[in-house]
Amino acid sequence: MKTNTILLTAGLFALATAATARAEVDFAKQIAPILEKRCVECHGAEKKKGKLRLDSRAEAFGKEDVLIAGKADESELYRRVILPADDDDIMPAEGDPLSKAEQDLLRDWINEGAKWPEELVLGGQADAPAQVAIEWPPEHKASDAEKKAVAKLNELGIAVRPIAQNSTWLTANLRVYSGEFNDELVTALGQVTGLVDLNLANTKINDAMLAKLAPLKNLMTLHLENTQVTDTGLKHLAGMEYLHYLNLYGTAITDEGLAQLKDHQRLRKLYAWQTKATAEGATKLKESNPDLSVNLGESLIVVAEKKEEEKKEGEKK
Template sequence: MRQTLFALCLAAAASPVLAQDETKGRIDFVKEIQPILQNHCVKCHGAKKQEGELRLDLKKHVFHDEKDLWSIVPGDAEFSPVYERIILPADDPDVMPAEGEPLTPEQVAKIKTWIEQGAEWPESADQALLELEAKRKAREVITLPELDDAQRAAEAQAIDAVREAGGLALRVAANTTAIEVNFSLLGDKVTDAHLETLRGLEPTLVWLNLARTKVGDAGVRSLGGFQQMRRLNLANSAVTDAGLETLAGLEGLEYLNLYGTAVTDAGLRHLEGLGGLQRLYLWQTQVTDEGAANLLKKLPDLQIDLGRAAEALLAPAEPKPAPINDKCPVSDKPVDVAHTSEIDGKLVAFCCGNCKAKFDADPAPFRAKLGLEVAAAKPINDTCPVSGKPIDASKTSTIDGKLVAFCCGNCKAKFDADPAPFRAKLGLEAK
């Protein structure tokens, strides 16, 4: 064991490039670190599996709310469980990765340097990953089981029947056998009986749009055999909680729109087993914040759209005001929300108690950094950079020391997550 460790040290020491040049420069997370995590860790610490209750795929999972439990401690490799585990000898039972080749000394050194440089993890890195994942998923739609002759004939008949009934039936893309059916254009002329036309499309129907139709629970119940279904739009239909029970069996469902329906928290319970569900629309339903939060506990990766700010969902009833800054105005380090002060009725957070004390003694020098003077004046924009709608002056963020306003909390959240795409619209220099 000792020998392996020794060999590891030797290998690292024998690589002068690594020890000097490479570690001097700034490590690029996207190019140098993310691929290591993706290729060697995420299979056990990602969306599918969370060994040791650890995820290393997305920023929000790595730098989660319980800061004391972070497995990567920015600035401190030796105290970071991730680093501790990858430097163990190859035969140590605790070494990570737990299977397969150990990381190379170069990879280990890069992770060490990256952590010591502050473990910067740009939001855009996660965005790129999610987009890639979405594309991979979209391609998956294309590969469905081959149909035999009888199935092909039944499918052709069904397509004709849908079209005769006034609906649309098409392939979702040129290179796939997957079918999309849309009855929403006929609106309330469509009843449960129209769904009879779908018989024969069981192996290939992936998207079904029944928005604004009169389809109700009996109709939805007839969809139980459509195991390839990915997207189902029931917005403003007559479906209720009883219909959702059928949907529990559509295990491939990724998108479900229940906007404007009579569903309640009780109905949502039927969806708890739909592990592939990515987006769920629930505006103007009877679903409560609590009901949505309960579902999120079962499906943490699901994005629920309640037509109100999603972050409110998991917050306590009396939400704490959020600090206006995410970098300490004194040290520029990431803030720890345990250390805050109030100024101009706004909450400001610091990285530590020392910085808070410095700020409290004389806040004046830090006002500009917090965008406070600008805040007293006016936001630099009058339409929301995200939606193009008129702004609500109470929804603001600061960027480059300037105040930017949004039409709603959702747009603010989108902007805060990654302001880069909106900089040009605000007349700010691209970064």
């Protein structure tokens, strides 16, 4: 009887500690999505409001007082997001204030040292096609249908621009598009075969809509991060043989999706953190494309693997 009571007490104690011990905030899973969805549109490579970028570790720490590891209360990044909703200085400068839960996550993350793995660059803007030496598709001349589609997109408020002066290659960024994202729009996009760079991050693009983009065979960079795209949708990318950069972070893709990318021999950068893809799947894909770098939030995974190894070492002894 006595032993039972002791066991029961020990069990309750274990339960109680499990409930109070909170895991450390995970940058890739919990902080990056907040910055990506609410801050980077104004504090990224394109717009640098207040001369501040929040899309990489180096940038975010590069400006005095914005982030002070271990001291949320002194970090401008946290101070700005907890201001009253009607304060002129509140961030984000537009839209609803962050939820209390999001504010608390930012606070805890900073107080725990503001850990931000170097290779996790939000939005991947640093990899625009013009900046890397890569193979371009053969010359392109816009058809009448394509010109019409561009006009239609312009009407909808979407800028489809040449990637450089006098270039026939085009770029479009719908990441912060505020109009309705519907089939009509996607159909028009699918006719603009001069597109080499397309950003659909954070949009309502889904697997069925992706089918309409299959004709975009000249695409070199494609952003699909934070969308509903799954493995099923990836098969529509099969004909995009010049694809050099693909961002799938924050989607529901798995190792099966990764395997479907093995014929994309020109692919060099694949972002798949915060998905169901695993290091095993990434390694397999690299076997058929050794020049590819797959970003799974690697340092996080490496750390986990190391711990696992240490544990095994310990068991052997």
